Structure formats: structure tokens, C-alpha cells
Amino acid sequence: MEVSTRTKYLNQLFSYERKTEIADSKLEIIPFRFTQTIGAGEIESFQKELSETNFCQMADNHIVENKHFTYMVFNPLKREKSGEAIILLHGLNERTWEKYLTWAEYLAMTTGKPVILFPIAFHMNRSPQLWSDPRAASPWVSRRKEEVADLCNSTFANVALSCRISENPLRFYASGRESVYNLWQLVQDIKTGVHPLFKEGTSINLFAYSIGAFLSQILLLANPDGLFTDSRLFMFCGGSIFSQMDGRARDIMDREAFDRMEHYFTHSFIERTSVPATFKNDFLEQAFKAMIRPDVMKEFREKFFQSASDRIRAISLKKDTVIPTTGIFSALGKASDKILKEMDFLYPYSHQVPFPIRGKVDSAAVNQAFTSVFSQAASFL
Structure with missing residues (x-):
């Protein structure tokens, strides 16, 4: 696949408003x-x-775009219903599906399975347009x-x-929890x-890519209603323990916000020193906590990844500083030997690109490089 040309072509076709044939x-x-x-009342209480x-x-509970939104499906042209599906999850602070369109097309074409592009809470089209409008946002950079x-x-x-994160780091957890509920609902409907x-x-x-992989790990650890017992997970540039991620980047988060969020979750949240009473210490929260620091719930986390190693694969990139390979090792433990593969490309790249x-x-x-990664993903999924 010629990635550059194909991305531009698919981006021209892509529309939230209508069905499009490729x-x-x-x-x-x-x-x-x-x-x-599912979980709508609880999330409403959190967000208030x-x-x-x-x-x-x-x-947050008044942002309508986050409650009612459109997700997209790359579906093979056929009349009968499918008995298989792939959900594709994106990275942190993403506002457009552009780079993922070739990813979804390749997976759908190669596997013959529908690929669902599902947005994380307050990302993509689940947020007000002004959040990604340079003219509206630039004055706030100066401020x-x-x-x-x-x-x-x-x-x-x-x-x-x-x-938003600097004002209250708990938003990271609340939006993640909301996204788990949404995926729970989607998969239940399917x-x-x-x-x-x-x-x-x-x-x-x-x-799952980047923070989408983190969300997927929590989803599999929590396994609501046993819906993900047999699900396979392929992670690309993702899978790290939270404390070893570094989201300080011009297109992700500024340093002050990330440092505050990292300190909050690795200390206050784990120790429950500043968590609202409405936040339950339930199976979802336990799954999230297991992915925060290497020393927290280590046996639970590593035992799970060891038992699920046949249905999880991960590709990391050698020069990725946002989700480093060492952080993925810390999350997976001994299961890394079976699950994780580090790659490097013969051109300048980054986690985000x-x-x-x-x-x-x-080109x-x-x-x-694209074909190398996605042929492995398609073969596994």
C-alpha cells in the first residue's frame, strides 16, 4: 500500500454524515x-x-457531543451479517481519524472483517470543535x-x-471509565x-494504538460481563505501565499538565487521598490501578498477562519516547517474551507519526514499514 497517496484519498472520502463506498x-x-x-448515570455524577x-x-456532563456521537465502520461489501469484528482504538488528544484510515482499510481488506473506529470520550468528534480550532485555541496558549x-x-x-487535565487530573480516569462503559455497551449490542x-x-x-492500548489492557483485565474473555488484542506503540509513559509533547499535553497528572495518579489516586466518594473502588478501578505503577497489584497484573499471552501481541518502536519499550516490559512482566516485539524503521519517525x-x-x-506492522496485526486478528 502507498500510505501517503492512500491516506489523502481516503481522507477525501471520509464523512460522518453519509455512507461511502471504496x-x-x-x-x-x-x-x-x-x-x-450503560453507566450513564454514574458518569453523569462523576462529571458534575x-x-x-x-x-x-x-x-463535562453538559458537553452533548460526548454523549451522542457517530462512530465509523469499514465494512466489506456483502449482504450477510458478519460474525467477526475488529475495534480500532486511537491515541491521546486525537481530533481526526486521518492517519488511521489506511490502518482500518488494510485490516478490513486483509482479514475480511468489519473494522470499527470507536472514539474515546472527549476525543475525535466527541468534543466541541473549538478545542481543535487554531484561531479559537491560540489565545488560550498565550494565557x-x-x-x-x-x-x-x-x-x-x-x-x-x-x-482540562491541569484543572483536575481526575478527568483522565473519568473519561477512561466512560470509554470502558461505552465499549461495554457497543460489544454487548454486537x-x-x-x-x-x-x-x-x-x-x-x-x-489498539498508544493510549488506546492502555484502555484495552484495562478492558481485558476488567472483562465486564465476560464479554472479552476470548478477545484478541494487538497493540501498536502502546501497552506501557502508566508511570513510564511520557505525554509531554506539542500535540499531546504540555509539561505542567502531564507532570501534574502523572503525580496525581501515581500517588494521590493510588492512596485514595483525594478521590471523590462517588468513585467506586470496584473491578474497573482495580483494573486501572493495576496499570498505574509496576509495584501496585503486580501479581494480579502479571498473572493475567501470562494467562492471556496467547491472545495478546504488541509491537513497540525503538525510538518511541512516549510509550517506551521498557514501560511495556514493566506492564507485561515475564509475558513480554511471548507478547512483545520491538521494531525500528529506516527513516525518521515518532510515536505520533x-x-x-x-x-x-x-515513501x-x-x-x-507499514506493511510489516499491519501484516502481523492482520494475521493475528
Whole structure:
């Protein structure tokens, strides 16, 4: 696949408003509406307790885009319902599916399975448009630089997430918990035959990148209603223990926000010194805690990954500083030997842009790297 050309072509076709056919791939991209019901009351209560920010003077529970939204499915052209599906989960602070379109197309074409692009809470089209509007966000970058001394990595691209996390780091957990509930609901609808594309009892696997991999690990650890007992998970540039991630980047989060979030979860949250009473210390929270620090719930975490090692695979990148290979080792423990493979590419890349499509880059090398990663993913999923 020629990644650059194909990405541009698919991006032109992509629309949240209509079904689109990709004739040469024998696929269609179908939008579906989602309204959260599982855990909706609990999430509403959580969000009411999170203070508003100056950047977005609206309580989280009033952001309608997050409650009712569209997700997309790359579906092979056929009339019968499918008995298999792949859910694709994205990275932190993402506002567009552009780089994932070739990923979804390749997986759908190669496996013959529908690929569901599902947005994490307050990401992609689940947030107000002004959060990703350079003209609206740039003044807040200047204001944030005035308010925070020696601020690093603050840009219009990360100012919304940075302001929200800096005001209350608990948002990271609340939105993650909401996303677990949403995936729980989606998979339940699919497996019970409610979803129009899928047969009852459909098997569901996951392709997860970056923070999407972290969310997937928690999902498999928690395994709500036993829905993910047999699910396979392929992680790309993801899978690290939280304490060894580094989200300080111009397109993810500024340094002050990330440092505050990292300290909060590795200390206050674990010790429950500043957690609202409405936040339950239940199976979802336990799964989240198991992924925070290497020393916390180590036996539980490593025993799970050892037992699930046949159905989990991970590819890390040698020069990835956001989700380093060492952090994935810390999360997986001895299961790393079976699950994890580190790769390196013959061109300049980053965690955020593993397959560059702009600037001076060796397109043949990018295409080869892309195929190497996704052929392994497709074969496993």
C-alpha cells in the first residue's frame, strides 16, 4: 500500500454524515450513531464533580457531543451479517481519524472483517470543535503561558486537554471509565445481535494504538460481563505501565499538565487521598490501578498477562519516547517474551507519526514499514 497517496484519498472520502463506498477496496465506510446508556448515570455524577475550566466554561456532563456521537465502520461489501469484528482504538488528544484510515482499510481488506473506529470520550468528534480550532485555541496558549511559569510544549493543539487535565487530573480516569462503559455497551449490542451489521455471538478483537492500548489492557483485565474473555488484542506503540509513559509533547499535553497528572495518579489516586466518594473502588478501578505503577497489584497484573499471552501481541518502536519499550516490559512482566516485539524503521519517525506522509521522507521505506506492522496485526486478528 502507498500510505501517503492512500491516506489523502481516503481522507477525501471520509464523512460522518453519509455512507461511502471504496470501490477498489470492495469496502464501505458506514456511520452509526451512539448514545451511551450503560453507566450513564454514574458518569453523569462523576462529571458534575469536575470543575469547569476557563478554556471551556461548560461542565463535562453538559458537553452533548460526548454523549451522542457517530462512530465509523469499514465494512466489506456483502449482504450477510458478519460474525467477526475488529475495534480500532486511537491515541491521546486525537481530533481526526486521518492517519488511521489506511490502518482500518488494510485490516478490513486483509482479514475480511468489519473494522470499527470507536472514539474515546472527549476525543475525535466527541468534543466541541473549538478545542481543535487554531484561531479559537491560540489565545488560550498565550494565557496559559502567562499563568504557568516556564511552561513547555504548550500549543493550540494541546491546550484544551492540558487545561482540562491541569484543572483536575481526575478527568483522565473519568473519561477512561466512560470509554470502558461505552465499549461495554457497543460489544454487548454486537454480541446480542442488536447491531445491524453483526450476527448474535460475534467474536470481537481489538487493534489498539498508544493510549488506546492502555484502555484495552484495562478492558481485558476488567472483562465486564465476560464479554472479552476470548478477545484478541494487538497493540501498536502502546501497552506501557502508566508511570513510564511520557505525554509531554506539542500535540499531546504540555509539561505542567502531564507532570501534574502523572503525580496525581501515581500517588494521590493510588492512596485514595483525594478521590471523590462517588468513585467506586470496584473491578474497573482495580483494573486501572493495576496499570498505574509496576509495584501496585503486580501479581494480579502479571498473572493475567501470562494467562492471556496467547491472545495478546504488541509491537513497540525503538525510538518511541512516549510509550517506551521498557514501560511495556514493566506492564507485561515475564509475558513480554511471548507478547512483545520491538521494531525500528529506516527513516525518521515518532510515536505520533510512525508512518509520515508529509515532508521529505522515503515513501518506499514508509510503505514497507507499514506493511510489516499491519501484516502481523492482520494475521493475528
